[in-house]
Amino acid sequence: MQKRSDRSEASRWRKAVQRAVSLPRIALALGIGTVGGIVFNWLTLPLPWMLGPIVFNTVAALLRLPIAPPASVRPYVVVVIGVMLGSGFSPAILNHIGDWLLSLAMLAAYLFVSALFVIPYYRYVGRFDPVTAYFAGMPGGLNEMTFIGRDMGGDDRRIALAHTSRIIIVVFLMAAWFRLTVDYDPASRASAGTPFSVIPATDLFVLAAAGVVGFFLGLKLRLPAPTLVGPMLVSALIHLGGVTHSPPPSELIVVAQIFLGTIVGCRFVGVRPGLIGRSILLSLGATLIMLSITMLFAVLFHTWFGQNLEQVLLAYAPGGLAEMSLVALAMNAEIAYVAVHHMVRITLVVAAAPVAFTLLKRWKRKKASDGHSE
Secondary structure (H helix, E strand, C coil), rough: HHHHHHHHHHHHHHHHHHHHHHHHHHHHHHHHHHHHHHHHHHCCCCCHHHHHHHHHHHHHHHHHCCCCCCCHHHHHHHHHHHHHHHCCCHHHHCCHHHHHHHHHHHHHHHHHHHHHHHHHHHHCCCCCCCCHHHHHHCCCCHHHHHHHHHHCCHHHHHHHHHHHHHHHHHHHHHHHHHHHCCCCCCHHHHHHHHHHHHCCHHHHHHHHHHHHHHHHHHHHHHCHHHHHHHHHHHHHHHHHHCCCCCCCEEEHHHHHHHHHHHHHHHHHHCCCCCHHHHHHHHHHHHHHHHHHHHHHHHHHHHHHHHHHHHHHHHHHHCCCCCHHHHHHHHHCCCCCHHHHHHHHHHHHHHHHHHHHHHHHHHHHHHHHHHHHCC
């Protein structure tokens, strides 16, 4: 009993030491991310407080600077993003939800077509093994595809790098696309929000309560991206019900984006620069394939969906839920439409990909067995 207690104490001590060592690295990463946000904001680039930290910390990772992601606080940081996204739901949205059903149904077809092209790309161009290629080529679910792919026998590092690169590239390309093709003025960003000083104290309390309740509700209901989706749903309910019309304070939104961008940028920490470069190049090809399919679906079906081209592009683009919702906010798009589509996309991929993979394995095994029996 004494030995077990000693081992437990030693384990707690090691974890405490690791946290103490990581704190300066995390502080450096956040400092680099903040500088990146300031520079991108000064240059009036789109999504400066997220893309700046991503770029600066990716470069820092390539230079092997002693940085570490503040990953442990991500579930709490995305609560702010969730409450902010929920504030984009207005009572008028209820009149349009029925109009989205066709668009959501076609989303399943889009995911199937994307996987049909991207999985062979990773298999034959990237020369990934079949399991790794399958889970790397899925258009969504970074953490889920990495963990499930590893359990199925894939290379979790390659899968994680493929999805990380995809999210970064999609966010950059979409932001650049709207900057070049749409009359979008970065100086008047919608994502700036409302300052603390303008929001009534009662509204601040309601928004905070929505975040806390949504956090635990998302975990309890096991929602996809629970600490983001839970607060978003609770925030949507209170905004739809007219309890408040205020978004979270702009200062909190900026801080949340710096944390989020820093975490994404630090995903390459500890990876060899050569492997990072190859992963980004491979992912660039895969992402361009996905975005070409996205553009095809948007051009062919946007009028059928009753949406403009840009709206469907944002809703179907295979970026992260939080990241693409922030792009939609910056572009003055209908946040509810975009966020709901990304929630459904991730849910479909996470639910269907492992099942489809298992069925595919059984079919191949049966086919091989039938071939031997002949």
